[in-house]
Amino acid sequence: xxxxxTGKTKDVYAxxxxxxxxxxxxxxxxxxxxxxxxxxxxxxxxxxxxxAGLRVTKFFFETLKEKGIPTHYIDADIDKKTMTVKPxxxxxxxxxxxxxxxxxxxxxxxxxxxxxxxxxxxxFVEVTLKDDERGDPPISEDALxxxxxxxxxxxxxxxxxxxxxxxxxxxxxxxxxxxxxxIKFEFGRTGADNQIVLIDEISGGNxxxxxxxxxIEPLELEKRFL
Amino acid sequence: xxxxxTGKTKDVYAxxxxxxxxxxxxxxxxxxxxxxxxxxxxxxxxxxxxxAGLRVTKFFFETLKEKGIPTHYIDADIDKKTMTVKPxxxxxxxxxxxxxxxxxxxxxxxxxxxxxxxxxxxxFVEVTLKDDERGDPPISEDALxxxxxxxxxxxxxxxxxxxxxxxxxxxxxxxxxxxxxxIKFEFGRTGADNQIVLIDEISGGNxxxxxxxxxIEPLELEKRFL
Numbered sequence: 001x002x003x004x005x006t007g008k009t010k011d012v013y014a015x016x017x018x019x020x021x022x023x024x025x026x027x028x029x030x031x032x033x034x035x036x037x038x039x040x041x042x043x044x045x046x047x048x049x050x051x052a053g054l055r056v057t058k059f060f061f062e063t064l065k066e067k068g069i070p071t072h073y074i075d076a077d078i079d080k081k082t083m084t085v086k087p088x089x090x091x092x093x094x095x096x097x098x099x100x101x102x103x104x105x106x107x108x109x110x111x112x113x114x115x116x117x118x119x120x121x122x123x124f125v126e127v128t129l130k131d132d133e134r135g136d137p138p139i140s141e142d143a144l145x146x147x148x149x150x151x152x153x154x155x156x157x158x159x160x161x162x163x164x165x166x167x168x169x170x171x172x173x174x175x176x177x178x179x180x181x182x183i184k185f186e187f188g189r190t191g192a193d194n195q196i197v198l199i200d201e202i203s204g205g206n207x208x209x210x211x212x213x214x215x216i217e218p219l220e221l222e223k224r225f226l
Numbered sequence: 227x228x229x230x231x232t233g234k235t236k237d238v239y240a241x242x243x244x245x246x247x248x249x250x251x252x253x254x255x256x257x258x259x260x261x262x263x264x265x266x267x268x269x270x271x272x273x274x275x276x277x278a279g280l281r282v283t284k285f286f287f288e289t290l291k292e293k294g295i296p297t298h299y300i301d302a303d304i305d306k307k308t309m310t311v312k313p314x315x316x317x318x319x320x321x322x323x324x325x326x327x328x329x330x331x332x333x334x335x336x337x338x339x340x341x342x343x344x345x346x347x348x349x350f351v352e353v354t355l356k357d358d359e360r361g362d363p364p365i366s367e368d369a370l371x372x373x374x375x376x377x378x379x380x381x382x383x384x385x386x387x388x389x390x391x392x393x394x395x396x397x398x399x400x401x402x403x404x405x406x407x408x409i410k411f412e413f414g415r416t417g418a419d420n421q422i423v424l425i426d427e428i429s430g431g432n433x434x435x436x437x438x439x440x441x442i443e444p445l446e447l448e449k450r451f452l
Contacts, residue, residue: 111355113360125368
C-alpha cells in the first residue's frame with residue numbers, strides 16, 4: 001500500500017490489486033475556523049468528522065449502486081475510516097460539479113443582480129475548475145471542450161448524472177426533514193471504456209443543508225441524517 | 227431630444243421619431259490611466275477618441291449591413307460624433323458577449339492552468355453580466371436561461387452572430403496586417419418580433435489587437451485601420 005496523494009480531507013493510497021484506498025481524516029474545509037464547503041483550506045479539525053463523513057458516503061454510494069448509478073465505490077470500513085474504490089482518472093487537473101436547488105454561496109455572489117437569496121434553482125448544474133490559485137473559476141461547456149478537459153458528449157453525461165445524484169441526496173435528506181440547498185461532486189473516467197462515474201465522497205462537507213430555514217453544520221447534519 | 231443615459235464612453239438621447247442618438251465621448255475605459263477594454267471605469271480622456279471610435283464603428287456597422295448581419299445602426303454623423311440607432315432592449319440589465327481568438331485578459335486569468343498566453347482559441351464565445359459591483363461575472367447558457375435573461379434559442383442566435391461578426395472584424399483587420407485577439411459586443415432585441423441585433427459600437431475600445439506580436443492601443447489601432 002503506497003501513499004499517492006495527501007488531500008485536504010483524506011489521503012489516497014494505491015493498493016496492490018490496482019484499486020485505491022481512501023483514508024478519511026478529521027479535517028474539514030473552511031476559513032478561520034468556520035466550515036465552508038467551497039473553501040480551499042482546512043478550516044478546522046473535528047473529532048469524529050472522518051468517520052461520520054465516511055458513514056454518510058457509504059450510505060449514499062450504496063444507495064446509488066442500488067439505483068444503477070455508476071460510482072467508483074467498492075466497499076468501506078467504518079472502524080478504520082477507509083473506503084476502497086476503483087481507479088479513476090479525473091478530468092484535466094480536476095473539476096467540481098455543483099448542483100443547486102436554492103441560490104446561496106458563490107452563485108449568489110456572482111448572480112445576485114438576478115437572484116434573491118434562497119430562491120429555488122431547479123437542480124441547476126455548474127462546473128468549476130479545481131484551481132486554488134485562481135479561486136476555482138466557473139467554466140462553460142464550450143470552454144471545457146475547447147481546452148480538451150471534457151468533450152461535449154461527456155458534458156451531457158456529467159450534467160445528467162449530477163442531477164440524478166443530486167436528486168437522490170435531496171430525497172434522502174427530505175425523509176429526515178432536511179432540505180438540500182446545494183451539493184458538489186467530483187467525477188472521473190474509469191475502465192477501458194472511460195465510463196464517467198462519481199468519485200470522492202458524498203458527506204456533510206460537500207453540501208449545504210437546512211432544517212426549518214436554519215443552516216445545519218456538516219457534523220450536525222450527519223448526526224441528524226444517520 | 228432627451229438625455230436618457232450617461233455612459234462611460236457615450237451618452238444616449240431619445241429622438242422624437244422613436245429612434246436613439248448616441249453621442250460619442252473622448253473618454254475610454256481603463257485603470258490608472260492605462261487602457262483596458264475590460265475595465266469598468268473611465269481610465270483616461272483622449273482628444274479625438276470619440277470621433278475615431280465612431281469612424282471605426284460606422285465602417286463596421288455598414289460592412290455588417292452589406293453582409294446582411296442585423297444591427298441597430300441607422301446612420302452616423304462623424305463631425306457631430308453622433309450615431310442614430312433603432313430602439314433595442316438589452317438582455318436583463320445588459321450582457322457583454324466576448325469572442326476570443328487568442329488567450330489573453332480575463333480568459334487567461336481564469337483558465338491559465340489550461341491555456342498558455344496567446345494560444346489560439348477558435349472564435350470562442352463567452353458571456354459576462356454587466357455588473358460592476360460583482361466584477362462582470364461570466365455566466366453560462368443554462369444560468370442565462372434559468373434566470374430569465376436569455377432563452378436557449380436566443381443563446382444559439384447570439385453565439386452564431388458573435389462568431390460571424392467577430393470573423394468580419396478579424397478579416398477586415400487582417401487586411402491591414404493587424405491581428406484580432408479578442409473583441410466584446412453588446413446585443414439587444416428590436417422590433418415586434420424581438421429580433422436579436424448587434425448594438426452599441428465596434429471600435430478600438432472593444433477589442434485587443436496586435437501587430438507583429440505587439441499590442442496596439444485603441445487610438446493607434448483606429449489610426450492604422452482607417
